[in-house]
Amino acid sequence: MDRVRRVLAWVARAYGAPGRERDTALLIAKCVLAATLSWWIAHALLNATSPAFAPFSAVLTMNVTIYRSVLQTLRYTAAVIVGVAVQAAIGFTAGPDLFAFAVVAAIALTLGQWQALGEQRSQVATAAFFAFSTYATTTTNTDRALHLGQIILLVLIGCGVGLIVNLCIAPPLRYRSAEQGLRALAAEMESLLDDMADGLSSGDVDSERAGQWRTAGERAQRAVGQARAGLSTAESSLPFNPRRLLPAHRGYLTFDRYRNALNALERAVYQLGSLTRSLDQWRETEETYTYAPLLEASADFARRLRDIAHVVAELDSDTLAEQAEEMRRRAAFAQEALQTVLNAVGEYELPLADASRPYGVLVVEATRLMEEFQHTCDVLRDTADD
16 A cells, blocks of 8 residues: 555656656656557567567667667667677578577677677677577578568667657756756755764764764765766757757756866865865864864854855756855855964964874865865856856
8 A cells, every 4th residue: 555655646746846757757658659659560560470579679779868869779779780690690501500599699799798889788699599589480591581680670660669759759858957966966065064064163073973974975975976977968868859949948058067067066075075084083182272263163164165055956047147146145255254264273373284183184175165166156157147
Protein backbone atom coordinates (compact mmCIF):
# COMPACT_ATOMS: atom_id res chain seq x y z
CA MET A 1 0.00 0.00 0.00
CA ASP A 2 2.86 2.36 0.80
CA ARG A 3 4.38 1.63 -2.58
CA VAL A 4 1.10 2.50 -4.30
CA ARG A 5 0.93 5.78 -2.39
CA ARG A 6 4.49 6.62 -3.40
CA VAL A 7 3.68 5.91 -7.04
CA LEU A 8 0.55 8.08 -6.86
CA ALA A 9 2.53 10.86 -5.20
CA TRP A 10 5.14 10.65 -7.97
CA VAL A 11 2.41 10.87 -10.62
CA ALA A 12 0.89 13.86 -8.83
CA ARG A 13 4.25 15.67 -8.80
CA ALA A 14 4.78 14.90 -12.48
CA TYR A 15 1.34 16.24 -13.32
CA GLY A 16 1.39 19.20 -10.97
CA ALA A 17 4.60 21.07 -11.77
CA PRO A 18 7.67 21.05 -14.05
CA GLY A 19 10.61 19.12 -12.70
CA ARG A 20 12.43 15.81 -12.74
CA GLU A 21 9.27 13.77 -12.29
CA ARG A 22 7.54 15.40 -15.25
CA ASP A 23 10.65 15.04 -17.42
CA THR A 24 10.88 11.35 -16.52
CA ALA A 25 7.17 10.78 -17.16
CA LEU A 26 7.42 12.50 -20.54
CA LEU A 27 10.45 10.41 -21.52
CA ILE A 28 8.63 7.21 -20.54
CA ALA A 29 5.57 8.22 -22.56
CA LYS A 30 7.69 8.97 -25.61
CA CYS A 31 9.51 5.64 -25.24
CA VAL A 32 6.18 3.80 -25.09
CA LEU A 33 4.94 5.59 -28.21
CA ALA A 34 8.17 5.03 -30.15
CA ALA A 35 8.34 1.35 -29.15
CA THR A 36 4.69 0.77 -30.08
CA LEU A 37 5.03 2.42 -33.48
CA SER A 38 8.24 0.51 -34.19
CA TRP A 39 6.66 -2.80 -33.24
CA TRP A 40 3.63 -2.09 -35.42
CA ILE A 41 5.80 -1.27 -38.43
CA ALA A 42 8.07 -4.28 -37.93
CA HIS A 43 5.39 -6.83 -37.03
CA ALA A 44 2.24 -5.72 -38.85
CA LEU A 45 3.62 -4.03 -41.95
CA LEU A 46 6.91 -5.87 -42.59
CA ASN A 47 6.02 -9.20 -40.95
CA ALA A 48 9.61 -9.35 -39.77
CA THR A 49 11.09 -12.51 -38.34
CA SER A 50 12.57 -10.66 -35.32
CA PRO A 51 10.36 -7.58 -34.93
CA ALA A 52 11.63 -6.89 -31.38
CA PHE A 53 14.77 -5.30 -32.84
CA ALA A 54 12.76 -2.24 -33.87
CA PRO A 55 11.17 -1.27 -30.52
CA PHE A 56 14.37 -2.20 -28.69
CA SER A 57 16.33 0.18 -30.90
CA ALA A 58 13.74 2.95 -30.50
CA VAL A 59 13.92 2.82 -26.70
CA LEU A 60 17.68 2.36 -26.55
CA THR A 61 18.41 5.54 -28.50
CA MET A 62 15.76 7.70 -26.82
CA ASN A 63 17.58 10.25 -24.69
CA VAL A 64 16.99 13.37 -22.67
CA THR A 65 18.31 15.58 -25.49
CA ILE A 66 18.03 15.46 -29.28
CA TYR A 67 21.79 15.76 -29.68
CA ARG A 68 22.46 12.74 -27.49
CA SER A 69 19.71 10.79 -29.25
CA VAL A 70 21.38 11.47 -32.60
CA LEU A 71 24.79 10.56 -31.18
CA GLN A 72 23.51 7.32 -29.65
CA THR A 73 21.65 6.45 -32.85
CA LEU A 74 24.81 6.80 -34.92
CA ARG A 75 26.88 4.79 -32.46
CA TYR A 76 24.27 2.08 -32.00
CA THR A 77 23.65 1.72 -35.73
CA ALA A 78 27.39 1.51 -36.37
CA ALA A 79 27.77 -1.12 -33.64
CA VAL A 80 24.94 -3.25 -35.08
CA ILE A 81 26.29 -3.00 -38.63
CA VAL A 82 29.76 -4.03 -37.44
CA GLY A 83 28.34 -6.97 -35.47
CA VAL A 84 26.19 -8.20 -38.36
CA ALA A 85 29.08 -7.72 -40.78
CA VAL A 86 31.34 -9.86 -38.59
CA GLN A 87 28.73 -12.62 -38.49
CA ALA A 88 28.16 -12.41 -42.25
CA ALA A 89 31.87 -12.60 -43.00
CA ILE A 90 32.50 -15.59 -40.73
CA GLY A 91 29.14 -17.30 -41.26
CA PHE A 92 29.27 -17.37 -45.05
CA THR A 93 32.88 -18.55 -44.87
CA ALA A 94 32.84 -21.15 -42.09
CA GLY A 95 29.14 -21.95 -41.66
CA PRO A 96 26.99 -22.00 -38.51
CA ASP A 97 29.05 -24.40 -36.39
CA LEU A 98 30.51 -24.04 -32.90
CA PHE A 99 33.96 -23.04 -34.13
CA ALA A 100 32.46 -20.27 -36.26
CA PHE A 101 30.53 -18.96 -33.25
CA ALA A 102 33.74 -18.83 -31.18
CA VAL A 103 35.48 -16.87 -33.94
CA VAL A 104 32.52 -14.49 -34.24
CA ALA A 105 32.51 -13.96 -30.47
CA ALA A 106 36.25 -13.29 -30.37
CA ILE A 107 36.17 -10.78 -33.21
CA ALA A 108 32.98 -9.04 -32.05
CA LEU A 109 34.19 -8.68 -28.47
CA THR A 110 37.51 -7.31 -29.71
CA LEU A 111 35.81 -4.79 -31.98
CA GLY A 112 33.54 -3.95 -29.05
CA GLN A 113 36.51 -2.21 -27.42
CA TRP A 114 36.39 0.50 -30.10
CA GLN A 115 36.20 3.74 -28.13
CA ALA A 116 34.44 5.64 -30.91
CA LEU A 117 31.27 3.63 -30.24
CA GLY A 118 31.10 4.94 -26.68
CA GLU A 119 28.60 3.19 -24.42
CA GLN A 120 27.18 1.31 -27.44
CA ARG A 121 30.33 -0.78 -27.80
CA SER A 122 28.70 -3.82 -26.19
CA GLN A 123 26.09 -3.84 -28.94
CA VAL A 124 28.68 -5.15 -31.42
CA ALA A 125 28.73 -8.52 -29.70
CA THR A 126 24.98 -8.43 -29.02
CA ALA A 127 24.21 -7.84 -32.69
CA ALA A 128 26.69 -10.50 -33.77
CA PHE A 129 25.14 -13.11 -31.44
CA PHE A 130 21.59 -12.35 -32.56
CA ALA A 131 22.73 -12.40 -36.17
CA PHE A 132 24.39 -15.78 -35.63
CA SER A 133 21.16 -17.13 -34.11
CA THR A 134 19.18 -15.90 -37.11
CA TYR A 135 21.81 -17.25 -39.50
CA ALA A 136 21.75 -20.69 -37.85
CA THR A 137 17.96 -21.08 -38.15
CA THR A 138 17.86 -20.53 -41.93
CA THR A 139 18.84 -23.00 -44.59
CA THR A 140 19.78 -21.12 -47.76
CA ASN A 141 22.34 -18.37 -48.23
CA THR A 142 19.68 -16.16 -49.81
CA ASP A 143 17.43 -16.41 -46.76
CA ARG A 144 20.40 -15.82 -44.50
CA ALA A 145 21.41 -12.68 -46.33
CA LEU A 146 17.82 -11.40 -46.25
CA HIS A 147 17.48 -12.03 -42.52
CA LEU A 148 20.78 -10.35 -41.72
CA GLY A 149 19.77 -7.37 -43.83
CA GLN A 150 16.42 -7.32 -42.08
CA ILE A 151 18.14 -6.90 -38.70
CA ILE A 152 19.86 -3.75 -39.93
CA LEU A 153 16.60 -2.50 -41.48
CA LEU A 154 14.70 -3.02 -38.21
CA VAL A 155 17.41 -1.18 -36.29
CA LEU A 156 17.20 1.74 -38.71
CA ILE A 157 13.40 1.79 -38.42
CA GLY A 158 13.50 1.75 -34.61
CA CYS A 159 16.16 4.45 -34.42
CA GLY A 160 14.34 6.58 -36.98
CA VAL A 161 11.00 6.30 -35.19
CA GLY A 162 12.67 7.09 -31.85
CA LEU A 163 14.33 10.19 -33.30
CA ILE A 164 11.13 11.42 -34.93
CA VAL A 165 9.11 10.97 -31.74
CA ASN A 166 11.76 12.69 -29.63
CA LEU A 167 12.01 15.54 -32.12
CA CYS A 168 8.30 16.12 -32.73
CA ILE A 169 6.83 15.61 -29.24
CA ALA A 170 8.09 18.19 -26.73
CA PRO A 171 11.76 18.01 -27.80
CA PRO A 172 13.68 18.43 -24.53
CA LEU A 173 15.31 21.82 -23.99
CA ARG A 174 17.17 21.49 -20.71
CA TYR A 175 18.58 25.00 -20.27
CA ARG A 176 17.18 25.04 -16.73
CA SER A 177 19.53 22.17 -15.84
CA ALA A 178 22.40 24.67 -15.66
CA GLU A 179 20.47 26.75 -13.14
CA GLN A 180 19.44 23.72 -11.12
CA GLY A 181 23.02 22.53 -10.79
CA LEU A 182 24.20 25.92 -9.58
CA ARG A 183 21.30 26.15 -7.14
CA ALA A 184 22.06 22.74 -5.64
CA LEU A 185 25.74 23.60 -5.26
CA ALA A 186 24.98 26.96 -3.69
CA ALA A 187 22.52 25.32 -1.28
CA GLU A 188 25.26 22.95 -0.06
CA MET A 189 27.62 25.88 0.41
CA GLU A 190 24.94 27.88 2.21
CA SER A 191 24.37 25.04 4.66
CA LEU A 192 28.09 24.63 5.32
CA LEU A 193 28.69 28.37 5.79
CA ASP A 194 25.71 28.64 8.13
CA ASP A 195 27.02 25.83 10.32
CA MET A 196 30.53 27.29 10.25
CA ALA A 197 29.20 30.69 11.31
CA ASP A 198 27.38 29.08 14.21
CA GLY A 199 30.42 27.11 15.31
CA LEU A 200 32.87 30.01 15.00
CA SER A 201 30.64 32.43 16.88
CA SER A 202 30.31 29.99 19.79
CA GLY A 203 33.98 28.96 19.69
CA ASP A 204 32.95 25.39 18.89
CA VAL A 205 35.80 24.35 16.61
CA ASP A 206 36.66 20.99 18.12
CA SER A 207 37.57 17.98 16.01
CA GLU A 208 34.02 16.62 15.91
CA ARG A 209 32.56 19.87 14.59
CA ALA A 210 35.40 20.31 12.12
CA GLY A 211 34.83 16.74 10.94
CA GLN A 212 31.22 17.60 10.22
CA TRP A 213 32.40 20.57 8.18
CA ARG A 214 34.77 18.37 6.21
CA THR A 215 31.91 16.00 5.43
CA ALA A 216 29.74 18.91 4.30
CA GLY A 217 32.63 20.13 2.14
CA GLU A 218 32.80 16.72 0.47
CA ARG A 219 29.08 16.93 -0.30
CA ALA A 220 29.71 20.32 -1.87
CA GLN A 221 32.49 18.77 -3.98
CA ARG A 222 30.04 16.14 -5.25
CA ALA A 223 27.55 18.90 -5.98
CA VAL A 224 30.18 20.50 -8.23
CA GLY A 225 30.23 17.37 -10.37
CA GLN A 226 26.44 17.29 -10.51
CA ALA A 227 26.37 20.96 -11.50
CA ARG A 228 28.80 20.29 -14.33
CA ALA A 229 26.63 17.40 -15.50
CA GLY A 230 23.61 19.71 -15.48
CA LEU A 231 25.53 22.29 -17.50
CA SER A 232 26.56 19.62 -20.01
CA THR A 233 22.94 18.49 -20.34
CA ALA A 234 21.80 22.07 -20.91
CA GLU A 235 24.37 22.64 -23.63
CA SER A 236 23.70 19.33 -25.38
CA SER A 237 19.96 20.03 -25.48
CA LEU A 238 20.43 22.82 -28.05
CA PRO A 239 21.83 21.17 -31.22
CA PHE A 240 19.14 19.91 -33.63
CA ASN A 241 16.39 21.18 -31.31
CA PRO A 242 13.79 23.28 -33.17
CA ARG A 243 12.49 24.80 -29.92
CA ARG A 244 15.66 26.89 -29.59
CA LEU A 245 14.38 29.02 -32.48
CA LEU A 246 11.27 30.12 -30.59
CA PRO A 247 11.40 33.69 -29.24
CA ALA A 248 10.55 32.53 -25.72
CA HIS A 249 13.80 30.53 -25.48
CA ARG A 250 16.31 32.75 -27.25
CA GLY A 251 17.36 34.51 -24.05
CA TYR A 252 18.46 31.24 -22.42
CA LEU A 253 20.67 29.74 -25.10
CA THR A 254 24.08 30.86 -23.85
CA PHE A 255 25.68 29.28 -20.82
CA ASP A 256 28.89 31.27 -20.32
CA ARG A 257 27.41 32.94 -17.23
CA TYR A 258 26.72 29.58 -15.63
CA ARG A 259 30.09 28.15 -16.57
CA ASN A 260 32.00 31.14 -15.18
CA ALA A 261 29.89 31.22 -12.02
CA LEU A 262 30.34 27.46 -11.58
CA ASN A 263 34.11 27.77 -11.98
CA ALA A 264 34.20 30.47 -9.30
CA LEU A 265 32.02 28.46 -6.92
CA GLU A 266 34.14 25.38 -7.49
CA ARG A 267 37.21 27.32 -6.44
CA ALA A 268 35.28 28.62 -3.45
CA VAL A 269 34.40 25.04 -2.48
CA TYR A 270 38.09 24.19 -2.61
CA GLN A 271 38.91 27.17 -0.38
CA LEU A 272 36.20 26.12 2.06
CA GLY A 273 37.71 22.64 2.17
CA SER A 274 41.12 24.08 2.96
CA LEU A 275 39.59 26.30 5.62
CA THR A 276 37.79 23.40 7.33
CA ARG A 277 41.00 21.34 7.32
CA SER A 278 42.88 24.15 9.04
CA LEU A 279 40.13 24.55 11.63
CA ASP A 280 40.36 20.83 12.32
CA GLN A 281 43.93 21.45 13.46
CA TRP A 282 42.98 24.26 15.84
CA ARG A 283 44.47 23.98 19.30
CA GLU A 284 41.88 23.26 21.92
CA THR A 285 43.61 25.70 24.27
CA GLU A 286 45.33 28.96 23.41
CA GLU A 287 47.13 30.63 26.26
CA THR A 288 49.30 33.07 24.34
CA TYR A 289 46.94 34.97 22.03
CA THR A 290 43.42 36.30 22.27
CA TYR A 291 41.68 34.77 19.29
CA ALA A 292 37.99 35.11 20.27
CA PRO A 293 37.53 38.42 18.37
CA LEU A 294 38.95 36.78 15.24
CA LEU A 295 36.53 33.89 15.55
CA GLU A 296 33.62 36.29 15.99
CA ALA A 297 34.70 38.33 12.97
CA SER A 298 35.14 35.15 10.92
CA ALA A 299 31.68 33.99 11.97
CA ASP A 300 30.15 37.23 10.74
CA PHE A 301 32.11 36.92 7.49
CA ALA A 302 30.79 33.35 7.02
CA ARG A 303 27.24 34.64 7.52
CA ARG A 304 27.75 37.28 4.84
CA LEU A 305 29.00 34.69 2.39
CA ARG A 306 26.07 32.47 3.36
CA ASP A 307 23.72 35.30 2.39
CA ILE A 308 25.29 35.46 -1.08
CA ALA A 309 25.06 31.68 -1.45
CA HIS A 310 21.40 31.89 -0.47
CA VAL A 311 20.67 34.18 -3.42
CA VAL A 312 22.53 31.87 -5.82
CA ALA A 313 20.57 28.92 -4.38
CA GLU A 314 17.41 30.63 -5.67
CA LEU A 315 18.87 31.59 -9.05
CA ASP A 316 16.28 32.24 -11.76
CA SER A 317 17.06 33.62 -15.22
CA ASP A 318 13.71 35.41 -15.29
CA THR A 319 14.66 37.55 -12.28
CA LEU A 320 18.45 37.52 -12.72
CA ALA A 321 18.80 41.32 -12.84
CA GLU A 322 17.14 41.77 -9.44
CA GLN A 323 19.08 38.87 -7.95
CA ALA A 324 22.38 40.21 -9.31
CA GLU A 325 21.72 43.56 -7.65
CA GLU A 326 20.94 41.80 -4.37
CA MET A 327 24.18 39.82 -4.64
CA ARG A 328 26.12 43.03 -5.30
CA ARG A 329 24.68 44.56 -2.13
CA ARG A 330 25.45 41.48 -0.06
CA ALA A 331 28.94 41.24 -1.50
CA ALA A 332 29.61 44.77 -0.22
CA PHE A 333 28.60 43.66 3.29
CA ALA A 334 30.87 40.63 2.96
CA GLN A 335 33.80 42.87 1.97
CA GLU A 336 33.22 44.91 5.11
CA ALA A 337 33.11 41.72 7.20
CA LEU A 338 36.38 40.56 5.64
CA GLN A 339 38.00 43.86 6.55
CA THR A 340 36.85 43.32 10.14
CA VAL A 341 38.64 39.96 10.10
CA LEU A 342 41.83 41.60 8.88
CA ASN A 343 41.52 44.35 11.48
CA ALA A 344 41.14 41.76 14.25
CA VAL A 345 44.35 40.09 13.14
CA GLY A 346 46.25 43.38 13.26
CA GLU A 347 44.72 44.64 16.47
CA TYR A 348 45.57 41.51 18.46
CA GLU A 349 48.88 40.89 16.64
CA LEU A 350 48.04 37.31 15.82
CA PRO A 351 50.95 35.28 14.34
CA LEU A 352 50.07 34.74 10.71
CA ALA A 353 53.38 33.03 9.96
CA ASP A 354 53.03 30.41 12.72
CA ALA A 355 52.19 27.18 10.89
CA SER A 356 51.03 25.51 14.11
CA ARG A 357 48.17 28.00 14.42
CA PRO A 358 45.43 28.53 11.83
CA TYR A 359 45.42 32.34 11.89
CA GLY A 360 47.37 32.72 8.67
CA VAL A 361 45.31 30.11 6.85
CA LEU A 362 42.10 31.73 8.06
CA VAL A 363 43.10 35.08 6.63
CA VAL A 364 44.39 33.69 3.33
CA GLU A 365 41.40 31.44 2.70
CA ALA A 366 38.93 34.13 3.78
CA THR A 367 40.49 36.53 1.28
CA ARG A 368 40.36 33.96 -1.52
CA LEU A 369 36.79 33.02 -0.65
CA MET A 370 35.77 36.65 -0.94
CA GLU A 371 37.47 36.90 -4.33
CA GLU A 372 35.58 33.89 -5.68
CA PHE A 373 32.22 34.99 -4.30
CA GLN A 374 32.81 38.49 -5.65
CA HIS A 375 33.68 37.04 -9.05
CA THR A 376 30.47 35.00 -9.00
CA CYS A 377 28.47 38.14 -8.25
CA ASP A 378 30.27 40.11 -10.98
CA VAL A 379 29.72 37.41 -13.61
CA LEU A 380 25.99 37.16 -12.94
CA ARG A 381 25.60 40.93 -12.73
CA ASP A 382 27.46 41.53 -16.02
CA THR A 383 25.41 38.93 -17.89
CA ALA A 384 22.18 40.28 -16.39
CA ASP A 385 23.03 43.72 -17.76
CA ASP A 386 23.57 42.39 -21.33
